[in-house]
Amino acid sequence: MQAHVIRAIFVLAAATCSSAWAxxxxxxxxxxxxxxxxxxxxxxxxxxxxxxxxxxxxxxxxTGADDPRLGKIDVVILSHAHGDHIGDLKMKAxxxxxxxxxxxxxAAPNSTTTEIAAAKNAAVIMVVPLANFxxxxxxxxxxxxxxxxxxxxxxIVGPLAAPCLATVQTGGTRTVxxxxxxxxxxxxxxxxxxxxxxxxxxxxxxxxxxxxPDSVSLILGPPSGYVIRFTNGLTAYLTGDTGLHxxxxxxxxxxxxxxxxxxxxxxxxxxxEAAAYAVNTxxxxxxxxxxxxxxxxxxxxxxxPTTRSAAFITLVQGRPGYxxxxxxxxxxxxxxxxxxxx
Ligand SMILES: [Zn+2]
Ligand SMILES: [Zn+2]
Numbered sequence: 001m002q003a004h005v006i007r008a009i010f011v012l013a014a015a016t017c018s019s020a021w022a023x024x025x026x027x028x029x030x031x032x033x034x035x036x037x038x039x040x041x042x043x044x045x046x047x048x049x050x051x052x053x054x055x056x057x058x059x060x061x062x063t064g065a066d067d068p069r070l071g072k073i074d075v076v077i078l079s080h081a082h083g084d085h086i087g088d089l090k091m092k093a094x095x096x097x098x099x100x101x102x103x104x105x106x107a108a109p110n111s112t113t114t115e116i117a118a119a120k121n122a123a124v125i126m127v128v129p130l131a132n133f134x135x136x137x138x139x140x141x142x143x144x145x146x147x148x149x150x151x152x153x154x155x156i157v158g159p160l161a162a163p164c165l166a167t168v169q170t171g172g173t174r175t176v177x178x179x180x181x182x183x184x185x186x187x188x189x190x191x192x193x194x195x196x197x198x199x200x201x202x203x204x205x206x207x208x209x210x211x212x213p214d215s216v217s218l219i220l221g222p223p224s225g226y227v228i229r230f231t232n233g234l235t236a237y238l239t240g241d242t243g244l245h246x247x248x249x250x251x252x253x254x255x256x257x258x259x260x261x262x263x264x265x266x267x268x269x270x271x272x273e274a275a276a277y278a279v280n281t282x283x284x285x286x287x288x289x290x291x292x293x294x295x296x297x298x299x300x301x302x303x304x305p306t307t308r309s310a311a312f313i314t315l316v317q318g319r320p321g322y323x324x325x326x327x328x329x330x331x332x333x334x335x336x337x338x339x340x341x342x
Contacts, residue, residue, distance in 0.1 A: 022232075022333065022334075023049035023232050024049065024232065024331035024333055024339050024340065025046060025047065025048055025049065025230045025232060025234045025236075025331070025332050026045075026046075026047040026329050026330075026331050027044060027045070027046055027047075027262075027289065027329065027330045027331075027332065028044070028045045028047070028069075028327065028328070028329045028330075029041060029043065029044050029045075029289075029291065029324035029325060029326050029327070029328070030043040030044065030045060030061060030062050030067070030069050030070075030326060030327070031043070031061045031324070031325070031326030031327070032060075032061040032091055032094075032095070032096070032097070032099070032102035032326065033095050033098075033099045033102070033326060034094070034095055034326055034327045035298075035300075035301045035325055035326060035327060035328060036099050036296070036297075036298045036299070036301065036325060036326055037290070037293060037297040037298045037303075037309065037323040037324055037325055037326070038061070038099040038100065038102060038296055038297070038298075038326070039099065039100050039101065039102060039293075039294060039295060039296060040059065040061050040084060040102050040104070041059075041061045041291060041292070041293070041324060041326060042057045042058075042059035042061060042084060042085055042264075042291060042292055043055065043056070043057055043058050043059045043061055043062055044056045044057070044238075044262065044289075044291065044324065045069075045070070045071075045073075046228060046230075046236065048178065048185050048232075049230070049231055049232050050177070050178040050179075050182040050183060050185070050231050051178040051179075051182070052074050052075070052158065052176060052177070052178040052182070052185050053071065053072050053073055053074050053075070054073075054074065054075040054076075054077060054185070054187070054228065055070070055073045055075070055076050055077070055116060055122070056077050056078075056238055056262075057078055057079055057085045057240075058076065058078070058085075058086075058087045058111075058112040058113045058116050059084055059085050059086075059087050059112065060083070060084055060087055060089040060090060060091070060102075060104055060107075060112070061091060061102065061326070062087070062090060062091060062112055062116075063090055063091045063092075063093065063094060064090045064107060064115045064116070065112075065115040065118070065119035065120070066119075067091075067094075067116075069327065070116065070120070072120070072159075073116060073120035073122050074120075074122060074123065074158045074159065074160070074178065075123045075125055075187065076113060076116060076117045076122040076123070076124050076125070076134075077125050077126060077226055078113050078124075078126045078130060078134070079192065079223060079224055079225060079226070079238070079240030079241065080130070080192070080194060080195070080196035080220075080223035080224065080240060080241060081130055081133070081196045081197060081198040081199075081219075081220040082195075082196070082197065082199075082241065083199040083201075083202075084292075085113075085240075085241070086111045086112075086113050086134075086198070086202070087107050087111045087112025087113050087115075088106070088107055088108055088111055088199040088201055088202055089104040089105065089106060089107055090104060090105060090106075090107040090112050091103065091104055091105075092104060092105045098296070099296035099298075099299075100295065100296035106201065108199075108201040108202055109137070109201070109202055109204075110137050110140075110141060110202075111134075111137065111202055113134055114134050114137040114138055114141065115141070117134060117138055117163045118137075118138045118142055118163055120163070121159070121160045121161060121162055121163050122160070122163055123149045123156050123158075123160060123163075123164055123165075123166050123174075123176060124138075124146075124163065124164065124165050124166065125167075125168065125174050125176075125187050125189075126167070126168070126189065126224070127167070127168060127169060127170065127220075127222060127224055128167045128168075128169065128221060129219075129220040129221035130196065130220045130221055131165045131166075131167045132165070132167075133198065133220050134165075135165045137202075138163050142162075142163070146163060146164065146165055147162070147164050147165070148164060148165050148166070148167075149164035149165060150164070152180070154175055155175045155176065155177050155184050156174060156175070156176045156177070157176075157177045157179065157180055158176065158177065158178050158179065159178075159179075168188075168189045169189070170189055170190070170191055170222055170224060171188070171189065171190070171191075172188065172189055173186055173187065173188040174186075174187050174188075175187075182231070183231040184231070185228065185229065185230055185231060186227075186228070186229040187226060187227075187228050188226065188227045188228075188229075188256070189224040189225075189226060190224060190225045190226060190227050190247065190251055190252065190256075191222070191224065191225070191245065191251065192222075192223040192224050192239065192240040192241065192242035192245075193223075193242045193243040193244070193245040194223040194240065194241045194242050194243070194269065195219060195223060196219055196220050196223045197217035197218060197219050197220075198217065198218050198219075198220050200212070200217070203218065223240055223241065223242070224240055225237065225238050225239045225240040225242060225252075226238045226240070227251075227252060227256045227258060229256070230334075232333065232334040233334025233335070234259065234260055234332050234333070234334050234335075234336060235256055235257060235258045235259050235260070235336075236258065236259075236260045236261070236262065237252040237256065237258035237260070237261045237262070237283060237285065238261075238262045239261065239262065239263050239264050239278070240264060241264050241266060241269055241292065242264070242269060242270070243269050243270060243274070244270070244274050244277065244278055244282070248278050248282035249281075249282040249283070252282075252283050253282060253283050253284055258283055258285055259285050259286045259287075259335060259336030260285050260286060260287055260288075260289070260332055260336040261278075261279060261285040261287075261288045261289070262288075262289040262291055262324070263275055263278065263279065263288055263289070263290055263291070264291055264292035265290060265291075265292055265293045265294070265308060265309065265312060266292050266293070266294055267294055271308075272308050272309075272311040272312035275315075276312055276315035276316055276317075279316050279319070280315075280316065280317050280318065284319075285319065285336055286319055286335060286336030286337055287319055287320050287321075287322065287332070287336050287337065287338055287342075288316060288319065288320075288321045288322070289322050289323075289324050289330070290309060290312060290313065290321055290322065290323050290324060291324040293307070293308065293323075295307055295308060295309065297309035297310075297323055298323055298325065301325055301328075303323055309323060320338065320342070322338065322342050328341060329341050330342050
């Protein structure tokens with residue numbers, strides 16, 4: 001091959017490579033109150049440059065499947081069965097109530113996770129017992145069985161014609177493409193130190209009667225976090241609810257080399273000091289997004305100085321910490337740098 005042809009191919013390859021790297025992943029928190037980070041906020045949408053859209057922990061800060069902010073959802077992931085994540089409650093209306101006490105109504109018996117997976121024909125990617133529980137509820141909404149997702153080679157290829165289950169165990173990976181010609185996004189369930197008991201209101205009557213006398217709960221498998229490797233190279237570690245654990249270093253930093261972290265604060269699991277240690281020492285991402293704060297963390301989109309969220313952000317060093325402001329889309333490049341909206 002002649003030198004100028006080789007050089008042309010090389011230039012073309014470099015251009016293709018750098019443009020894919022330069023396209024950002026769009027991250028949009030769906031909280032209870034527009035522009036704020038509030039008490040019940042958990043839900044986050046991740047949009048890959050290929051158009052693949054992933055909903056993480058639908059929770060209680062959406063109105064359900066009819067929430068206009070959802071749009072197309074290709075994949076639903078869920079860290080554990082607790083009500084504030086699976087969505088045993090939902091917003092009565094967007095911006096209803098106050099930031100520290102949003103106005104919610106019951107989402108039983110289905111949950112927001114189920115409603116959305118059923119309405120959006122999403123691939124349900126989560127640990128087996130949790131996926132089976134959601135799958136059965138999707139079945140009751142649609143009146144037909146929820147099948148395992150079909151694959152083309154190793155990949156699930158969107159858009160899907162029906163909701164489906166793509167189960168994993170802790171450590172398991174699924175790859176999903178927005179279309180047959182897209183690159184795949186890799187989604188892996190990773191360990192969390194927490195539990196995964198399901199709200200009693202989401203169970204059938206027979207089971208409720210059986211469990212209530214002893215005040216015991218059903219556990220739907222282990223809790224998890226996720227690592228998502230997007231097609232621009234961004235590798236996001238979503239902690240789920242968790243205490244500190246050594247896997248943050250050996251799994252998320254050393255092996256996956258996560259360069260962005262979405263961290264769940266939460267009073268019962270992580271102090272601001274412990275959360276900052278996870279970021280600064282264990283995971284060392286390029287940036288961290290703060291969610292699950294269980295307080296009205298912001299007013300007018302600014303972190304309120306007396307909050308635990310403010311204490312955490314002050315303790316984060318050597319990298320930016322961004323509050324997950326509802327409806328505000330942040331764009332991240334492949335290296336974990338926020339390039340717009342932060
Ligand atoms: Zn929890
Ligand atoms: Zn929680």
